Amino acid sequence: MNGLSAEEQRERLAELDPEAVAELEADDEGDDHDLPDLPNADAYDEIRMRAAPNPNGPWHIGHARMPAVIGTYAERYDGSFIVRFDDTDPETKRPDIDAYDAILDDVEYLGFEPADVIRASDRVETYYEYARDLIELEGAYTCTCPGEEFSELKNAGEACPHRDKNPETVLAEFEAMVDGEHEAGDIVLRVRTDIDHKNPALRDFVAFRMVDTPHPREEAADYRCWPMLDFQSGIDDQLTGVTHIIRGIDLQDSAKKQRFVYDYFGWAYPEVIHWGHVxxxxxxxxxxxxxxxxxxxxxxxxxxxxxxxxxxxxxxxxxxxxxxxxxxxxxxxxxxxxxxxxxxxxxxxxxxxxxxETDRAFAVREGVRFDIAGGPDTAHPPLHPEHPDRGERTIPVGDAVFLEPEDVPEPGERVWLKGYGPFGREGDTLVYTDESIAVVRERGVPVVHWAPVEESVSLRLRTMDGDVACFAEPGVREYDPDALLQFERVGFARVDAHDDRETTCYFTHS
RNA sequence: GCUCUGGUGGUGUAGUCCGGCCAAUCAUAUCACCCUCUCACGGUGAUGACCAGGGUUCGAAUCCCUGCCGGAGCACCA
CATH class of the missing domain: 1.10.1160.10 (Glutamyl-trna Synthetase; Domain 2)
Incomplete structure (x- = not known):
């Protein structure tokens, strides 16, 4: 067996023990990705997931986790995901009208394309329909208890007097809610779960409430009766064929609440994963x-x-x-x-x-000026040290250069101007010494980056710690905005803009 | 108070379901050395973890119990 190639061994094994091969291949597969398998994935024809942001602003870094993970799963299982804006609170979590597109931009930036984009505020009529059905199934009731009163009853495991109304009455009262005949706080529609469930969080939760403030989206501005997240999200997951839900631990009870609704309708609840905060x-x-x-x-x-x-x-x-x-x-x-x-x-x-793939360039932070004596007129460092074939830069040296304060040699000491040559410091002048690179290798002469004074580019480097004034080599102006550069010994930076006075770059990282 | 849910190196993760191949994987981080006209990239090495205590067992990161610490929900927010 040892004389055979891996391929042959596997073929041979296939004849003897097909299951062992399947296991081997499963292991191989496992090395290709970091995410754990999706639970019960085999039970579904197509994996379908969703990101359900509240559009209240552009995304912060933590928000990237959802599209990153569900997008990766979608690719891995050849499934898909949708973006669904859960914008059903026009008041407390009022949607920001610009955030919808901002978020979609962010998803695109991460490199994913949703199969569909929907907005809960476009689907209010649908939620009403399901609410009516639920009422007919005796799964919901209108309730006019003040919040605090209901809370006390609920914590005691006791039903409120509204719980036993007949469906006809409930339906009529719900239609009044839909028609906007009530004001915020007056009445809600509750899902009838289990009033003495051992977990108080699950007892008869609110499905619809009245909101006086109009929704910022014109299309939805007339609605006053709005579904709560647990109702809306549950209905939408079913209607859009979501097979796997990922959400934060803050929504750990959501699935349990929504299951009551699913049970009334006879639906199977999706697989659900909860993750912590980032x-x-x-x-x-x-x-x-x-x-x-x-x-x-x-x-x-x-x-x-x-x-x-x-x-x-x-x-x-x-x-x-x-x-x-x-x-x-x-x-x-x-x-x-x-x-x-x-x-x-x-x-x-x-x-x-x-x-x-990033070109190299010089930028000197808070430059210290030195005159140059001797040396060639131009320097020619490579665009990329590992790819000489990509060509070299041309830097006209002039008669003075900038060095970073930390790189300034003591009087009498030498320094190697990177991509240019060896110099010794005499007063405020750097004098060309015409030595070979051996002084760097054998004598430990420091190699430093520099920028010419005369033809330098004023560069503003915007960093997390504030802006830094730099002088860069002239070639920097040739890069279009959005290009990435690596300023040698400084770090990566993205070219943002050029104007008459200066070039602006954003510091990426070292 | 009631109810969920966690605890593997600095960080993240694998292993935990079905105890032994785990003196615990991989990545990142930090440090050192090598390479080098960059402090990037690459290479080598080092550092560093099973929350604690009991129990079961020939054997426990893995099972059981207790404790400790953490996160979350009990909204007419998402």
Whole structure:
């Protein structure tokens, strides 16, 4: 057997023990991805998942987890996912009209395409239909108890007086809700679950309530009777063929509540996975859309793509590839405990994606000026050290250069200007010494990056810690906005804009 | 108070269902060395974990009990 190739061994094994081969192949498969298998995946013809954001602002980094994971699952199982905006609260969690498109942009940036995009606020009539059906099945009742009173009864495991109304009465009262004949707080429609269920969270929850504030979307502005998340989401998951739901641990009880509705209708509940919260390091601000919104409105940040802000728009502007974020998110898996995602992880994935194809350039931060004496007129460092075939840059040196303060040699010491040549410091002048590269290899002369004074480009490097004034080599102006560069010994940066005075780049990571 | 649900190196993850191949996998991180006209990339090595205590067993990260610590829900928010 040892004399055979792996292929032959496997064929041979197939004859002897087909099941063992299947197992081997399953193992091989397992090495290709980090995410665990979807529960009970074989039971479904097509895997269907959904991202159900509340459109209250552009996404922060944590939001990337949902599309990253369900998009990856969809690809792996040859299934699909939809984006469904759960925008059924026009007041407390009022949708931001711009957020719908902003979120879809973010999904695209991550590299995924939803099979469909729907908005709950377009589907209110549908929810009404199912509510009517549920009422007829005696699965829901209208209730005018003040919230606090009901809460007390519920905690005691006691039914309120409205629970036993007949369906005809309930239906009539519900139609009055639909017609907007009530005001917020006056009446709700409750699902009849189990009033003394041992878990108080599951007892007769609210399915519809009145909201006085019109929905910001014109198409939905006339509705006053709005479904609650647990009802709306449950109906939609069934209607859109969702087979697997992933959601946060804060919604752990949702499935249990929705099962009561599913049971009334005779539906099978989808598979469900709960995961914990994601926390990201490296930022001063919390991963919270509402907090970000406040601080941006207050002028503390320039906008949703300010480099100091933990949003996807910010990472995008900084030149981080969506794929890097996806890779990092997929590595987090789907565990129920809270997880910390270090930004260094996203950076490591990004570096892996971009390092090989990114041109190199020089940018000097807070440059110190030195005159140059001797040496060739131009320097020709390669565009990429590992790909000399891609060509080289041309930097006109002029008669002075900038060095970073940390790279300044002591008087009498030498320094190798990268891609240019060896110099010794005499006062404020760097004098060309015409030595070979051996001084670097054998004598340990430091190799530093530099920029010419005369033909330098003023460059503003926007970083998470604020803006840094730099001088860059002239070739930087040739790159179109959106290009990625690696400033040698500084780090990666995305070219953002050029104007008459300066070039702006966003720092990606080291 | 009631009800869920977790706890593997700094971080994430594999292993836990069906105890032994686990003196615990892989990645990232940090440090060192090598490579190098970058502090990038690449290579080598090091660091570093089964929440605690009992029990069952020839054998426990894995099963049982207790404790400790954490997260979540009990909204006319999502």
């Amino acid at each position: 926390q990201v390091d490296a930022y001063d601000v919390a991963l919270s859309t509402s907090t970000l919104k406040e601080k941006i409105a207050a002028g503390e940040y320039d906008g949703w793509d300010d480099p100091r802000v933990p949003t996807l728009k910010s990472l995008r502007r900084r030149g981080v590839r969506g794929e890097a974020i996806v890779n990092a998110m997929v590595e987090l898996g789907t565990s129920t405990s809270d997880v910390d995602l270090p930004m260094s992880n996203i950076y490591a994935h990004n570096r892996e994606l971009v390092d090989d």
